[in-house]
Amino acid sequence: MRASTLDIVRQAQEGGYAVGAFNVFDDLSLRSVVQAASAAGSPVIIQFSVRTARAMGVDLVTAMFHAAADAATVPVSLHLDHCPDVSVIEDVVRAGWSSVLFDASHLGLAEAREQTRRVVDLAHARGVEVESEIENIVGVEDGVGSDVLTHAYSESELVEIAAETGADLLAPQLGTAHGLYKGRPVLRPDRVTALRKLSDMPIVLHGGTGLTDAEFRTFIDAGVSKINVSTAIKRIYMEASAEALRTARDANRWEPLPVFDAISARVAETVTAHLEAFGSVARASGGSR
Numbered sequence: 001m002r003a004s005t006l007d008i009v010r011q012a013q014e015g016g017y018a019v020g021a022f023n024v025f026d027d028l029s030l031r032s033v034v035q036a037a038s039a040a041g042s043p044v045i046i047q048f049s050v051r052t053a054r055a056m057g058v059d060l061v062t063a064m065f066h067a068a069a070d071a072a073t074v075p076v077s078l079h080l081d082h083c084p085d086v087s088v089i090e091d092v093v094r095a096g097w098s099s100v101l102f103d104a105s106h107l108g109l110a111e112a113r114e115q116t117r118r119v120v121d122l123a124h125a126r127g128v129e130v131e132s133e134i135e136n137i138v139g140v141e142d143g144v145g146s147d148v149l150t151h152a153y154s155e156s157e158l159v160e161i162a163a164e165t166g167a168d169l170l171a172p173q174l175g176t177a178h179g180l181y182k183g184r185p186v187l188r189p190d191r192v193t194a195l196r197k198l199s200d201m202p203i204v205l206h207g208g209t210g211l212t213d214a215e216f217r218t219f220i221d222a223g224v225s226k227i228n229v230s231t232a233i234k235r236i237y238m239e240a241s242a243e244a245l246r247t248a249r250d251a252n253r254w255e256p257l258p259v260f261d262a263i264s265a266r267v268a269e270t271v272t273a274h275l276e277a278f279g280s281v282a283r284a285s286g287g288s289r
């Protein structure tokens with residue numbers, strides 16, 4: 001069933017678990033995530049990058065999402081990941097997506113504050129929720145982002161700016177990075193604890209790929225309630241594709257559907273493992289929107 005990102009995340013906050021927000025890039029990855037969440041009785045957030053939304057077209061993504069979510073037995077919401085471009089946000093707001101991440105992390109504070117406020121106004125006018133990011137989360141993802149930490153603020157500044165702009169969810173820098181880790185990251189669950197003391201605004205953890213279950217648990221216990229997973233999904237999808245195509249070639253049997261089934265099963269396995277680590281299994285209840 002279609003649901004609102006904020007409703008899903010607020011329920012997670014109350015229940016002491018986190019909701020997985022998985023980046024998908026075609027109908028197969030979308031259906032695999034939704035089916036895995038349905039089978040696990042877990043709420044789930046579907047995310048598209050700006051690049052994928054542009055490549056497929058917002059209308060096609062929206063229609064695919066509606067078909068998949070309406071067939072699901074759990075609450076599912078549709079979110080636009082890292083978007084610095086107001087025109088794309090306008091498109092998905094018009095299309096009725098549940099939420100957007102306005103990425104202002106490349107901007108100086110005054111500009112970030114001003115633009116975030118404007119995006120919140122235009123999104124809220126249509127009932128769309130806004131995740132705000134003004135500190136840059138290290139790593140480049142689908143052409144957005146930077147490998148260098150350039151903008152960082154105190155926890156009280158973050159809370160103050162989020163409250164003032166009217167944002168619904170907060171994505172702070174927590175020591176994680178986009179992509180695959182080269183060394184062990186220095187994680188900052190202490191920042192979540194500090195933010196939690198100042199505000200009950202839901203906190204989002206980016207760069208979920210490569211953390212251990214114990215590290216996820218530490219963040220969730222500190223108060224994170226949405227965890228983004230992108231690289232792990234892309235990687236398993238591509239590895240499973242390569243394997244399935246090798247099998248087809250070895251058998252000289254060129255049927256696409258078994259290949260899709262093999263990929264879907266592996267993506268679903270990865271999703272299920274994350275849902276278990278996040279504690280969201282069997283938490284699904286009624287959705288809205």
Ligand SMILES: [Zn+2]
Nearest residue numbers: 082206207228
């Ligand atoms: Zn991210």
